[in-house]
Amino acid sequence: MTQLNLKVLGSNAKSNQVVFLAKLEALQESKLLKDYQKASILADGKEKKFHFRDESGNLFVYIADESEEKCRKQGNQLFSSLSSLKLTEWAIYLEANEERNYAFIEGLKLSSYSFDKYKSSKVDKSYEIYLSGLSEENLAEINSLCKANFTARTLVNEPHSFLNANQYSKEITQLGQEFGFSVKVLNKAAIQEHKMGGVLAVNKGSIQEPTFNILEYKGSNACNNKPIVLVGKGVMYDTGGLSLKPTPGSMDLMKSDMAGSAAVVGAFCAIASQKLPIHVIGLIPATDNRPGLDAVVPGDVITMMSGKSVEVLNTDAEGRLILADALHYAKQYEPEFVIDLATLTGAAARAIGSQGIVCMGNASESFKNSLKESGLAVHERLVEFPLWEEYEAMIKSDIADIKNIGGAAAGATTAGLFLQHFVDYPWMHLDIAGAAFLTSTDSYRGKNGTGVGVRLIYNFIKKRTQLNGTF
Ligand code: BES
Ligand code: MG
Ligand code: ZN
Numbered sequence: 124m125t126q127l128n129l130k131v132l133g134s135n136a137k138s139n140q141v142v143f144l145a146k147l148e149a150l151q152e153s154k155l156l157k158d159y160q161k162a163s164i165l166a167d168g169k170e171k172k173f174h175f176r177d178e179s180g181n182l183f184v185y186i187a188d189e190s191e192e193k194c195r196k197q198g199n200q201l202f203s204s205l206s207s208l209k210l211t212e213w214a215i216y217l218e219a220n221e222e223r224n225y226a227f228i229e230g231l232k233l234s235s236y237s238f239d240k241y242k243s244s245k246v247d248k249s250y251e252i253y254l255s256g257l258s259e260e261n262l263a264e265i266n267s268l269c270k271a272n273f274t275a276r277t278l279v280n281e282p283h284s285f286l287n288a289n290q291y292s293k294e295i296t297q298l299g300q301e302f303g304f305s306v307k308v309l310n311k312a313a314i315q316e317h318k319m320g321g322v323l324a325v326n327k328g329s330i331q332e333p334t335f336n337i338l339e340y341k342g343s344n345a346c347n348n349k350p351i352v353l354v355g356k357g358v359m360y361d362t363g364g365l366s367l368k369p370t371p372g373s374m375d376l377m378k379s380d381m382a383g384s385a386a387v388v389g390a391f392c393a394i395a396s397q398k399l400p401i402h403v404i405g406l407i408p409a410t411d412n413r414p415g416l417d418a419v420v421p422g423d424v425i426t427m428m429s430g431k432s433v434e435v436l437n438t439d440a441e442g443r444l445i446l447a448d449a450l451h452y453a454k455q456y457e458p459e460f461v462i463d464l465a466t467l468t469g470a471a472a473r474a475i476g477s478q479g480i481v482c483m484g485n486a487s488e489s490f491k492n493s494l495k496e497s498g499l500a501v502h503e504r505l506v507e508f509p510l511w512e513e514y515e516a517m518i519k520s521d522i523a524d525i526k527n528i529g530g531a532a533a534g535a536t537t538a539g540l541f542l543q544h545f546v547d548y549p550w551m552h553l554d555i556a557g558a559a560f561l562t563s564t565d566s567y568r569g570k571n572g573t574g575v576g577v578r579l580i581y582n583f584i585k586k587r588t589q590l591n592g593t594f
Contacts, residue, residue: 125235125248127202129228129262132214132253191226192502198230199567205250217256224256225265232269233567238280267396268581272574274298275389279382279560279572283360288409291359291381292334295388295407303395304340304405317428317452319408321444324425324435326410328364328418335449338387338405340395345402346588349459353391353580354449355384356442356465357409364438365414366421379572380442382559383464384409386576393581400588404456408445412438424523428452429545432523440527442467443541450545459593460486460549462494462583463542464576465556470534471508472557477565479504480558480575483539484551490594494551494583501578503558508535515540 217224239245254262278286278294286294292308299306311332314322319335326333336357358380361368368374384407391405419425423435425444429451433444442465453461471481480498482505484491491507498505517529517537525544529537539552558575561568568575587594 124237124239125246125250127232127235127250127252129232129252129254129266131257131259131262132216132255191222191500194223194226195230195233195502196566198227198232199234201227202231202234202567206248211249212251212253214253214255217254221257221261225261228254228257228262229265229269230567232265233272234569235269236273236276236569238277238571240281264397268393268578271389271393271396271581272577274392275382275385275574275577276569276572278385278388279379279574281378283378283411286359286378286381287331287411288334288357288359289332291357291384291409292336295336295338298388298392299338302392303398304338304391307337307339309335309337317448318426319428319448319452320426321428321433321446321448322408322410324419324423325358325364325412325438325441325444328415328438329411329413330415331411333408333410335452336384336405336407336409338391338407339403340391341402342394342398342400344400346400346590347402347459350402350404350456351584351587352404352406352453352456352458352461353387354406354446354453354461354463355381355387356446356463356467357381357384357407358412358442358445358466359409360411360413361439361441362411362413364412364441365418366437366439367414368439376560376562379560380412380466381409382466382572383553383555383576385572386464386555386559386574386580389574389577390580390584393577394584397581397585399585401584403584404453404458406449406452408449410445412441414438427545431525431544432520434520434523434526436526437528440538443527443538446542447545450542450550454547458548460490460551461546462551462553462580464553464580466559467552467554468535468538468556470538471554474508474535475506475557477557477561479506480579481506481508481535481554481556482551483508483510483536483554484549485510485543485546486549486551487594490549491551493586493594497579497583497586501582503575503579505553508539510536510539510543512540 237246296306314335322333361377361380387405419435421436425433428448495505514533514536518525520526535554555575561570564570
């Protein structure tokens with residue numbers, strides 16, 4: 124892992140080299156800059172060079188006056204240059220506005236993730252970076268958010284040979300101790316007592332037991348009377364069960380099927396380390412989905428925790444079964460609202476690809492708009508899909524209350540409609556199937572687990588703490 128130690132540049136901080144990030148005017152005014160002319164040419168963008176070094180070895184970075192996302196990407200470009208510049212200590216003078224400075228450093232830091240636990244040779248580099256132009260507070264937030272995002276990425280990147288449901292509960296418990304939230308783990312016997320028929324049905328073909336994880340964080344002076352509940356799909360590995368998935372490009376990526384729950388864990392890490400004044404509960408049903416000897420067979424009817432009967436016609440539509448029990452479980456908290464995150468459908472991934480999240484729900488327009496604004500702010504963008512009741516007909520069952528698959532069309536919507544049967548509170552469902560796991564590198568999001576959802580949920584919950592009432 125590359126360590127980027129970001130610190131606010133104090134007056135007495137020593138640094139060998141200088142990175143200067145500024146607009147043209149700022150470059151010209153700066154006392155640091157000796158070679159004004161060269162900088163001017165570069166800074167007005169004509170040479171379209173990202174950075175250059177002057178005779179004294181100082182490095183100058185030009186950042187265009189553009190979107191925050193562009194700044195994050197430029198942060199990523201700087202990260203790529205760090206190793207070739209062979210310097211371990213830097214000062215970065217940020218002279219754009221606070222938002223763009225934030226985005227640039229966020230992009231830089233988010234780029235430093237790597238997962239080499241199973242590699243014989245490990246990346247072991249460390250950079251000291253002193254910053255001006257960013258408050259202590261904002262820097263602490265960037266550090267917290269990146270750490271939380273990396274935690275989610277690592278949980279996704281861990282193979283199932285290590286991270287089964289039981290190990291996952293241990294990891295979440297440990298993270299709770301480290302970051303400051305409580306974790307209660309229900310084992311199989313407790314899950315049976317609660318009659319969580321969806322979780323038990325998905326787990327039936329596995330020799331490994333399921334867990335149901337309850338996370339709780341209550342900041343002092345929590346601003347909400349009713350808790351906010353975050354639900355995450357924790358399918359530790361999705362073989363499809365007896366409705367087995369093909370291997371290449373499908374089952375072989377399915378260690379990532381717990382990415383929704385990893386985002387919930389990551390969001391808890393960020394919220395707790397920033398000590399937000401909020402009360403949040405996290406619910407994570409965890410199991411693998413396997414075609415073992417006693418596996419649920421297509422055509423079986425199961426009874427969910429809510430009492431609803433479900434005809435399981437495709438064992439690969441397992442996520443909605445475990446989420447339904449968690450969504451039902453959430454009712455006891457009389458939540459202000461519930462957001463679930465899940466790698467739920469290939470249909471959502473096919474519809475919008477890896478650059479966004481499909482969302483749907485029964486929450487108010489103002490709530491939805493605020494969530495979408497958070498999506499734009501952190502560049503984890505949301506696209507709303509309908510929950511039109513006409514499609515309910517597609518999940519009607521001949522012999523049970525509902526069935527767990529719709530038809531060839533509107534697959535993300537029929538999954539959402541299924542979940543809606545188990546909620547009685549304001550709710551949004553985020554299908555992150557496309558954005559959770561990348562098979563090729565994409566700037567600061569990197570490759571493999573992206574930790575998508577962590578920055579989004581943090582941004583949204585933080586916004587809630589700044590409101591007087593609800594959205
Ligand atoms: N985990 C998958 C969804 C998925 C697909 C996530 C691709 C990430 C990338 C989910 O459990 C699943 O198998 N869904 C089925 C549902 C279908 C059988 C109704 C799907 O989308 O094919
Ligand atoms: Mg599946
Ligand atoms: Zn799945």
